[in-house]
Amino acid sequence: QDVEFFSNLATPAEQIHNKEAKGEHYLLEVDKPLVLPTGAKVRFLVTSADVIHSWWVPAFAVKRDAIPGFVNEAWTRVDKPGIYRGQCAELCGKDHGFMPIVVEVKEKADYETWLAERKAEAAQLKELTSKDWTLEELKERGDKVYHTACVACHQAEGQGLPPMFPALKGSKIATGPIKDHLSIVFHGKPGTAMAAFGKQLSEVDIAAVVTYERNAWGNNKGDMVTPKEVLELKQAESK
Ligand code: HEC
Ligand SMILES: [Cu+2]
Structure with missing residues (x-):
């Protein structure tokens, strides 16, 4: 279907x-x-x-x-x-x-x-993927995604539970190049509890949560990942 x-x-x-x-x-x-x-x-x-x-x-x-x-x-x-x-x-x-x-x-x-x-939901999601998002909108949605999918391990203030679950507040990856940050969320880290979210979350939710992590808890990077960029990554990987 x-x-x-x-x-x-x-x-x-x-x-x-x-x-x-x-x-x-x-x-x-x-x-x-x-x-x-x-x-x-x-x-x-x-x-x-x-x-x-x-x-x-x-x-x-x-x-x-x-x-x-x-x-x-x-x-x-x-x-x-x-x-x-x-x-x-x-x-x-x-x-x-x-x-x-x-x-x-x-x-x-x-x-x-x-x-x-x-089917209507999928069509709506497609529209959301192609729409132009602002940083604020992505952060707001990312806050919800984070508190559903990530908070159990990385904790409410992004402080993690070291040494099992790394802090994202001030993390080299969450404040480093976007490419590496997006990559670990998309692909996960095999052999650890960090799952590949590329297949679990929509493009919109991945873009939102990565943007949120880069701009929450004092990680004030001021940059963002758009759903379109996540879609491009998905398409490139499925070739
Ligand atoms: C079941 C526990 C768990 C959940 C849920 C989880 N993670 Fe992770 N995450 C980990 C572990 C463990 C690592 C460390 C992997 C390693 O050894 O490099 C990690 C690493 C990371 C890193 C790299 C941080 C660094 O500095 O090394 C990022 C970014 C990240 N996770 C984002 C997310 C996002 C976004 C979500 C939710 C969509 C999420 N994680 C959900 C366990 C989890
Ligand atoms: Cu099983």
Whole structure:
């Protein structure tokens, strides 16, 4: 259907660290569930970008290993609308217990509505990518992205949690050449907790968060990265 999105664990860190009571779907909830229509035969193609995981949703009778460099297949047909939960079923690393799967199965008409909304959203995002942004606008959006995607490791004041997570306040990379700063956010740092956000965040959000980091907590660089530049990087890399 030409729709793409990234699904993240949605359980708040406060519950994981026992600072809040655990919710009903503790570690089995995500921000963006996979959405399927009822009554249709659905084919899954499963692979991995790092280590071996396994895509397991018991109610669908599907459990397929996700293996780097391989594409595995599975299929299902769900007749009852509802929310179905699963999780990674292959011991994959220290975060194995933190990768749930949520599938929302909708009646055909509701599914079509959802699909139309996603397409409208993608068109809107495309417009935002090509629009001319000001530094202030990027900073404002970047503030939100930072507090969603980066704050857990780099902390609210950009002070990090050394030596595990480096400070971004005054960091050589976050105050150095834009190219290197953008590159680590886009590609991540293999072998560390710093993920490649190039595939997880939109061009707009990457531009915004990099601009924010260069201009927050006294990193007053006064420069910015535009969504267009991030798009160019993405296009150059996919060639
Ligand atoms: C799960 C923890 C984690 C999250 C979340 C995270 N990072 Fe990082 N980040 C790291 C680690 C670890 C490093 C150090 C990598 C290394 O060893 O060079 C790092 C390094 C960096 C650096 C280079 C800093 C320096 O001076 O070395 C930048 C810039 C950065 N991250 C930006 C971001 C942005 C932007 C986000 C959110 C979109 C983010 N990070 C989310 C863990 C994280
Ligand atoms: Cu896994």
